[in-house]
Amino acid sequence: MAGLPKLAVWKFSSCDGCQLSLLHCEDELLPLLGRIEIAYFPEATRTELDGPYDVSLVEGSVTTPEEAERIEAVRDRSEVLVAIGACATTGGIQALRNSADVDELARVVYAHPEYLDTLETSSPISAHVEVDHEIQGCPISRGQLLDTLLAILTGRRPNLPQSSVCMECKMLGTPCLMVTSGIGCLGPVTQAGCGALCPSYDRGCFGCYGPKELPNTAALAGRWSELGIPADAVARAFRTFTGNAPAFREESDRHG
Amino acid sequence: MATDTSSVLLPDALEVIVQELRGRGWRVVAPVRRNDAVVHDEITSVTELPIGWHDVQTPGSYRLEHRGDGAFFGYAVGPDSWKRELFPPRAALLSARRDGRASTDGPGDTAGTGTDDGAGFVVTPAVPDRRRSAFLGVRSCEVAAMEIQDRVLLHGHHVDEDYRARRAQAFVIAVNCTAPASTCFCASTGTGPAVRAGADLVLTEILDDDHRFLAEVGTTEGAELLDLVPRRPAEPADVAAAARAVQAARHRMGVTLDTEGLHDLLLGNLEHPRLDDVADRCLCCTNCTLACPTCFCTTIEDATDLSGDVAERTRVWDSCFTLRYSEMHGGRTRTSARARYRQWLTHKLATWVDQFGSLGCVGCGRCITWCPVGIDLRAEVAAIRADQEAGAGREGASR
Ligand code: SF4
Ligand code: SF4
Ligand code: SF4
Ligand code: SF4
Secondary structure, three states: OOOOOOOOOOOOOOHHHHHHHOOHHHHHHHHHHHOOEEEEEOOOOOOEOOOOOOEEEEEEEEOHHHHHHHHHHHHHHHHEEEEEEEHHHHHHHHHHHHHHOHHHHHHHHOOOOHHHOOOOOOEEHHHHHOOOOEOOOOOOOOOHHHHHHHHHHHOOOOOOOEEEEEEEEHOOOOOOOHHHHOOOOHHHHHEEOOHHHHHHOOOOOOOOOEEOOOOOOHHHHHHHHHHHOOHHHHHHHHHOOOOOOOOHHHHHOOOO | OOOOOOOOOOOHHHHHHHHHHOOOOOOEEEEEEEEEEEEEOOOOOOOHHOEEEEEEEOOOEEEEEEEOOOOOOOOOOOOOOOOOOOOOOOOEEEEEEOOOOOOOOOOOOOOOOOOOOOOOOOEOOOOOOOOOOOEEOHHHHHHHHHHHHHHHOOOOOOOOOHHHHHHHOOEEEEEEEOOOOOOOOOHHHHHOOOOOOOOOOOEEEEOOOOOOOEEOOHHHHHHHHHHOOOOOOHHHHHHHHHHHHHHHHHHHHHOOEEEEEEHHHHHOOOOHHHHHHHHOOOOOOOOHHHHHOOOOOEEEEEEEOOOOOOEEEEEOOOOOOOOOEEEOOEEEOOOOOOHHHHHHHHHHHHHHHHHHOOOOOOOOOHHHOOOOOOOOHHHHHHHHHHHHHHHHHHHHHHO
């Protein structure tokens, strides 16, 4: 297999769901392996090839001093670094602690908090090293992951729109839930990529893909209030999946 | 349209039309009720129409209610426009396959075959679907929107081949509007509620003592279809009843849009503070533009397959409310909501006239209803106009 570009998949603080998206590319996985060699991917193989790596997929946020060092090493050995998922791109659900007292949380959760060595915050990969591409989502879309890998292998730009989930709703032909039913939906401020999954099942978007570009969270929150959604629900909605993304965090804080 | 060729159909005759067209192998696409809205889909029978339903539309809100009668077309336009059929969200443009013999002469060396681009690729244009489609229940604003898209996509410098094929296959059975929503303002834009041209057949639903449709012929193909359908010649009373229903619709329309001097009003107020105000409210979500039956902005998406030897190029809906839409060499020009809303408003209502000879708006109200925060272009224009007139008044007074 000499000569194929090398792929590494790295895990930081995360649930593994995003890297499993790669294994979920069932039909595409074998053909993909004809173009790229898995050099490091503990979730899939015991093979460990030394770097440098042509492409590194990085899942998870940085929450410990060890991770803060390790991400530098990964960057040093990677030609292209792709941050995948809500954790790697925003800090993830575990960034809820960023607005809490970490020592106190540790005492509540762990019997022996003294064994922990943790940072005050959970931060995205881009807070530590330069990132070439970000694939947002909790979990990421298989299609976007595959397209990004193929784009890197081919030397083209990946199709990672920064526009709203609404765009996908309209393209699918799903009538807007905010308009037909007064349901609170984060789609207008959330980045596309999921294919407007939740509105397709009559659920407002929970914002798991994180903010789109130019997210007017204040105007959307204002509309939610007009629809009768209480302030604490607005605050929770913005901090559910990507609450550490600045736009969502600030909006959440405005509502309590 | 001429009334001397008009006839009267009973509701059952519409079923005969649907079955006749389906018997020919055509798709019949019509309004249906789904997910709490009236959308467009292929039907197999007129019973699938949203019979007896009515829509209550206000800025940012849409609710369906029972009418208490058996009207076939007792609602206004919903979130789908016929653009979805004629100019779909995604359309394949071409595929390219690496043929392994890269040329050194550059593009054009095999010109004439139209297949090899000279860089070692065989390029195959996408073949549009050739199946004919009949659109049932097309409103006058939507016929007008098709004519606007024709000007843009067929009669400009570049012809969109996919659109041309789909448009040529379309058979339009229009319906004069008798149930406008509060968000409708086609009477202001001169595009309704009556269909004037551009349809194969035009129906007017009459709901007095007996439920019937006045049918007017627009094309030879429409006349030929009507010949196959049970009907009787229209009497003056039928024509009058149909005219009354349409006239009533005209008066029931909501807020108007004053188009007097609109072009100069908007282009003369490019820095108006109202644009900052609307920018605070606008989500740049693109719902207005994607729901709009005339908006035609697209992007090009290139994808490559697993082998790396096949590339596909797709035309995909885009919007002036996205950042990428203004991306060009050197950067992006419309980074703020203000810049994007201004681009949209001034294009629809002013520069479209310079570019294509008509407004880019047919008054269908979709951008108003389907805006999640209920931004209403009529109100934005009225605010700028009121300020301008007050300003003119002040100037007059100070003289
Ligand atoms: S349902 Fe949500 S995502 Fe879909 S168009 Fe409405 S606001 Fe946007
Ligand atoms: S609709 Fe929103 S919450 Fe649902 S999958 Fe998509 S981005 Fe996530
Ligand atoms: S701008 Fe609005 S009202 Fe005008 S045609 Fe488009 S959607 Fe309809
Ligand atoms: S005007 Fe309304 S629908 Fe259009 S982009 Fe702004 S918020 Fe979205």
